[in-house]
Amino acid sequence: MDLWFTEKHAPGVKLSIRVDRQLYSRQSEFQRIDVFESEEFGRFLTLDGYMMLTERDEFIYHEMIVHVPMAVHPKVRRVLVIGGGDGGAVRELIRYPEIERIDLVEIDEQVVTVCREHLPFTACGFDDPRVKLYFQDGLKFVRRQSEEYDLILVDSTDPFGPGEGLFTREFYGNCYKALKEDGIMVNQHESPFYAVDALAMQRAHKRIVKSFPISRVYQAHIPTYPSGHWLFGFASKEYHPLKDMDTKRWKERGIPTRYYNTKLHRGAFALPNYVEELLKNVEHID
Ligand code: SAM
Numbered sequence: 001m002d003l004w005f006t007e008k009h010a011p012g013v014k015l016s017i018r019v020d021r022q023l024y025s026r027q028s029e030f031q032r033i034d035v036f037e038s039e040e041f042g043r044f045l046t047l048d049g050y051m052m053l054t055e056r057d058e059f060i061y062h063e064m065i066v067h068v069p070m071a072v073h074p075k076v077r078r079v080l081v082i083g084g085g086d087g088g089a090v091r092e093l094i095r096y097p098e099i100e101r102i103d104l105v106e107i108d109e110q111v112v113t114v115c116r117e118h119l120p121f122t123a124c125g126f127d128d129p130r131v132k133l134y135f136q137d138g139l140k141f142v143r144r145q146s147e148e149y150d151l152i153l154v155d156s157t158d159p160f161g162p163g164e165g166l167f168t169r170e171f172y173g174n175c176y177k178a179l180k181e182d183g184i185m186v187n188q189h190e191s192p193f194y195a196v197d198a199l200a201m202q203r204a205h206k207r208i209v210k211s212f213p214i215s216r217v218y219q220a221h222i223p224t225y226p227s228g229h230w231l232f233g234f235a236s237k238e239y240h241p242l243k244d245m246d247t248k249r250w251k252e253r254g255i256p257t258r259y260y261n262t263k264l265h266r267g268a269f270a271l272p273n274y275v276e277e278l279l280k281n282v283e284h285i286d
Contacts, residue, residue, distance in 0.1 A: 002018055013226075024117075028111070030107055031161060045119060057223050065186055068218060071249075073184050078100060079093055079150065080152045081155055083105075083138065083154065085108060094128045096253070102128075102131045138154075158190070172208050172211040176211050181237060189201055192229060193226065202282045205233065205279055206285055208235045218268040220259070247262040
């Protein structure tokens with residue numbers, strides 16, 4: 001008998017992955033956590049039935065959320081990751097020796113415990129001495145910070161359940177306050193393709209545009225996310241994601257990547273017309 005994981009991507013669309021075995025399934029205080037193993041995508045983590053990452057394609061998401069801002073900001077010392085309990089963003093960040101401290105604020109400690117046990121390919125950087133874990137609501141954590149961070153990565157779930165607060169105007173305003181005067185915030189920005197995701201993306205974009213002087217959007221191809229077309233938000237106080245990208249400096253670091261490169265960095269900000277239109281439509285709305 002075949003066992004399949006199925007996620008509804010739109011009212012008339014589902015993605016199914018054949019599962020070899022289920023490695024973990026439990027309800028935490030915040031959400032249901034499942035880990036599966038499959039032939040095509042390797043191990044994968046779902047929260048409340050929504051795909052978070054797979055062994056096969058997680059490198060795309062994690063390289064794009066980390067290396068894009070790192071190729072722009074000239075001196076990142078302190079980083080805040082909100083969410084990201086799988087550890088993939090931390091794994092990419094610890095490749096940079098100039099980073100002195102990484103604070104990871106994850107609401108659900110159980111996610112980190114489960115990932116340490118079942119997803120060692122992402123949860124491999126938590127023991128780096130520069131990493132400090134906080135198990136709290138990211139929304140409350142940023143309220144207390146002021147001019148602390150060079151970079152904030154919002155590596156959250158979708159805008160419902162525990163992740164809802166991480167898409168609010170208040171949260172983005174507090175991230176602005178928590179950043180130093182030349183800080184950058186990058187967030188997972190949902191997808192432009194299916195109507196429900198596009199609406200969430202527009203709502204987030206509208207709020208970020210109101211909170212930061214520079215706000216651009218870039219894209220990546222992530223096969224297991226709805227439609228495979230995913231966006232990231234690049235919000236910044238001073239640095240422009242293209243004009244301030246330093247190709248030479250990034251290449252000199254010699255960081256091995258499978259998706260990110262500096263040519264792709266430039267291309268990722270060139271968006272399809274329909275996406276540009278969705279973004280423009282909300283930029284001037286109060
Ligand atoms: N890469 C994934 C994606 O794009 O869907 C997200 C990865 S990560 C597993 C998302 C994490 O955000 C989850 O572990 C979840 O517990 C955490 N999270 C959700 N709401 C949060 C909040 N308010 N504060 C801190 N962490 C939160």
